[in-house]
Amino acid sequence: MSSYKIHYFAAPARAEVARLCLSIGGIAYEDINYTQATFPEAKPRMPFGQVPVLELPDGRMLAQSGAIDRYVAKLAGLYPADPLDAAYADQLVFQLADFMELFTPTWALPMEERIKARQEILAGKGKEKLQQLEKLVEAQSGGYVAGVKLSFADLALFVGLSNMSGGLYDGVPKNLLDEYPALKAFRNKIANEPAVKAHYEKHGDVLRASFKPDA
Numbered sequence: 001m002s003s004y005k006i007h008y009f010a011a012p013a014r015a016e017v018a019r020l021c022l023s024i025g026g027i028a029y030e031d032i033n034y035t036q037a038t039f040p041e042a043k044p045r046m047p048f049g050q051v052p053v054l055e056l057p058d059g060r061m062l063a064q065s066g067a068i069d070r071y072v073a074k075l076a077g078l079y080p081a082d083p084l085d086a087a088y089a090d091q092l093v094f095q096l097a098d099f100m101e102l103f104t105p106t107w108a109l110p111m112e113e114r115i116k117a118r119q120e121i122l123a124g125k126g127k128e129k130l131q132q133l134e135k136l137v138e139a140q141s142g143g144y145v146a147g148v149k150l151s152f153a154d155l156a157l158f159v160g161l162s163n164m165s166g167g168l169y170d171g172v173p174k175n176l177l178d179e180y181p182a183l184k185a186f187r188n189k190i191a192n193e194p195a196v197k198a199h200y201e202k203h204g205d206v207l208r209a210s211f212k213p214d215a
Ligand SMILES: N[C@@H](CCC(=O)N[C@@H](CS)C(=O)NCC(=O)O)C(=O)O
Pocket: 013, 014, 043, 049, 050, 051, 052, 063, 064, 065, 066
């Protein structure tokens, strides 16, 4: 029987939350990973010419990572049932997107300028956003960012922090989280969730070295 397919690149980036949700939910899926060389052939089959795209077992295609993540989180029981918890989960995910978005223009810069621009972000607007996230995490008595159980928002924060401190962003130090002890402890806590840990024991390639506990 055909399963869900995630069309993306090998990198964690915008597809990783969906992969984790499916894995944690015990829902079979297959990764269809493109390279810069193979993507142009597939591009016209994607609803908006971009990936990630979730291919449903019946062949329908769902685009936009925000829509995919929420859909698979619901399938996996990782989208809060309580409307207010769900809103807090979304709040975190949108705020994290604002933080990540600060770095988007830096990809187009030559390496030296890119590194400088990222250092400036981490000393300015980015620092402000990380401090806000640090406070938010510190204030959670239940240990999760929305409600008292693991949700896709925890996974999104875990993925964002692991990505950022993984050495893949030139100009972002691998010890970035030393400045943010609550975020560092949170990242390690989610990395130690049994289902998350089990996922990275299976999918622990070099791009995901920083997704492991105590990385
Ligand atoms: N808002 C979209 C953005 C998707 C996006 O920017 N995808 C990039 C990869 S991360 C892509 O498909 N690039 C290739 C292209 O545009 O041809 C989402 O979150 O899914």
